[in-house]
Amino acid sequence: MADVLKGLNSLLVHEGEAPDPITGSVTPPIYQTSTFAFPTNESMADFMNEQKAGYIYTRLGNPNFSVVEAKIAALEGAEKCLVVSSGMAAVATALVAFCGSGDHLVAHADVYGGTFGLLHDLLPRLGIETSFIDLTDPAALKAALRPTTRTVYLETPSNPTLRLADIAAIADVAHGQGVTVIVDNTFATPVNQRPLALGADAVIHSGTKHLNGHSDVIAGAIAGSAEFIAACSDVARKLGGTLNAFDAWLLGRGLKTLGLRVQRQNENGQAVAEYLAGHAAVAEVLYPGLPTHPQHALAQRQMKGYGSVLSIRLAGGTSAVDRFLDRVQLFGRAVSLGSVESLITQPVAAVHRFVPPEFQAMGGITPDLVRISVGIEDIDDILSDLQQALA
Ligand SMILES: Cc1ncc(COP(=O)(O)O)c(C=O)c1O
Incomplete structure (x- = not known):
């Protein structure tokens, strides 16, 4: 074999x-x-x-x-x-x-x-x-x-x-x-x-x-x-x-389906990153597949695809984060990532809650940061959920 x-x-x-x-x-x-x-x-x-x-x-x-x-x-x-x-x-x-x-x-x-x-x-x-x-x-x-x-x-x-x-x-x-x-x-x-x-x-x-x-x-x-x-x-x-x-x-x-899922998640991740990069409510999108990522050239050398996870900073700060996370419907408000379903979380409130403030600052983990894991759902549904939640 x-x-x-x-x-x-x-x-x-x-x-x-x-x-x-x-x-x-x-x-x-x-x-x-x-x-x-x-x-x-x-x-x-x-x-x-x-x-x-x-x-x-x-x-x-x-x-x-x-x-x-x-x-x-x-x-x-x-x-x-x-x-x-x-x-x-x-x-x-x-x-x-x-x-x-x-x-x-x-x-x-x-x-x-x-x-x-x-x-x-x-x-x-x-x-x-x-x-x-x-x-x-x-x-x-x-x-x-x-x-x-x-x-x-x-x-x-x-x-x-x-x-x-x-x-x-x-x-x-x-x-x-x-x-x-x-x-x-x-x-x-x-x-x-x-x-x-x-x-x-x-x-x-x-x-x-x-x-x-x-x-x-x-x-x-x-x-x-x-x-x-x-x-x-x-x-x-x-x-x-x-x-x-x-x-x-x-x-x-x-x-057994990792290859298929990741291929789809690479496509969905890129589409979500590009959509959010053009949205007025979003101040910054952190995703290695965007030419604006400071290490995009390294990503092109080192990676074959850019993955399903991205983080954004919202223009409206932390109160906008609460409103955004409360309004999403298709996205689960949950820690974890890389699964078939889309998930969303605020790192300072969850996964990175116990990291001391000086290390949060060093790592760029600010309260206005939102981490998104894009699943394998239909991209139109993912984007319309983000659109209505950011409106
Ligand atoms: C990059 C990374 N490494 C390691 C871990 C720990 O994995 P587990 O939750 O399976 O113990 C996580 C969990 O979120 C992670 O995101």
């Missing part, structure tokens, strides 16, 4: 799975089990001693995880992938696998609010310190590196201000000092951007978002070298943040 799987959509549908050898079921059965039996005690001891590939206990692995891991590894061009219980579990597992007490990290301030909390509040308790800098400028990275720096952690596009980081330039600077680069590729998806091919060492996903795409699963994934994923696997097994069989199965089902 591997020989005929050349295109993205073929990989998404077929990679990691085949009709069930016992029943012929064309979709993978759900292995809803906590443990796997061995035929004899001796075979179990052999298996454990030799660390053979296979299944022992679902916290350590499950066939439904393997299907998804094979698809994501193929998509990202990684040797291996590990699925875990959430995007946050993926971020924490990868960082703890790379870093220990006394190590230093570099990141930017406009990361997802939960990631900011992990870096700013929790990791210092384990002796890991983070410098938050402007990663739109690779030269700033050079100045921030210390002898103890282990990893540069970045989102591109960033959440929620859609700033870009030049992955190849950052990897160049970081690798020159023996520092690894982790990219959270949740916003772009591997359909639009492949960080490992640009020089990153590992990729993180909130599988909750585009990879699953139906707002019915919390999941995360890490992709990278076999050696790094083995280290992550060891950390995940010890911390216990494993996924479960049913959510892995749902994630695998969602992944």
Whole structure:
């Protein structure tokens, strides 16, 4: 099968799975089990001693995880992938696998609010310190590196201000000092951007978002070298943040349509960005697909499509934000993004609420900022909802 799987959509549908050898079921059965039996005690001891590939206990692995891991590894061009219980579990597992007490990290301030909390509040308790800098400028990275720096952690596009980081330039600077680069590729998806091919060492996903795409699963994934994923696997097994069989199965089902959904969301995202850029009630549109985005040239180099997420600043300030968000009908007033339905949120009131004001200011996360995740609905319906809500 591997020989005929050349295109993205073929990989998404077929990679990691085949009709069930016992029943012929064309979709993978759900292995809803906590443990796997061995035929004899001796075979179990052999298996454990030799660390053979296979299944022992679902916290350590499950066939439904393997299907998804094979698809994501193929998509990202990684040797291996590990699925875990959430995007946050993926971020924490990868960082703890790379870093220990006394190590230093570099990141930017406009990361997802939960990631900011992990870096700013929790990791210092384990002796890991983070410098938050402007990663739109690779030269700033050079100045921030210390002898103890282990990893540069970045989102591109960033959440929620859609700033870009030049992955190849950052990897160049970081690798020159023996520092690894982790990219959270949740916003772009591997359909639009492949960080490992640009020089990153590992990729993180909130599988909750585009990879699953139906707002019915919390999941995360890490992709990278076999050696790094083995280290992550060891950390995940010890911390216990494993996924479960049913959510892995749902994630695998969602992944099959990722290419189609993202293609449609790229088109809808671009159309919404262009519409809002021409609207008098909108002061600014942050979307890498617009020529007015300060890093549009980098977006053209680094991304194949510009995605479903954009942020806007309203001309009428925060009171206009309340009115706008109260009036939308098709859009759900909800956190999260990347799903089939359109969602809208005010970052300072929700996802980035607990980011201290000085870091909000550094990340450009202002009260008049609204984040929009455009779904796969008909573009005319999406635009007329925005039009009536802004009227
Ligand atoms: C860019 C990004 N990374 C990581 C996460 C965390 O993912 P999860 O909610 O699946 O834990 C999120 C959640 O919104 C996110 O937007």
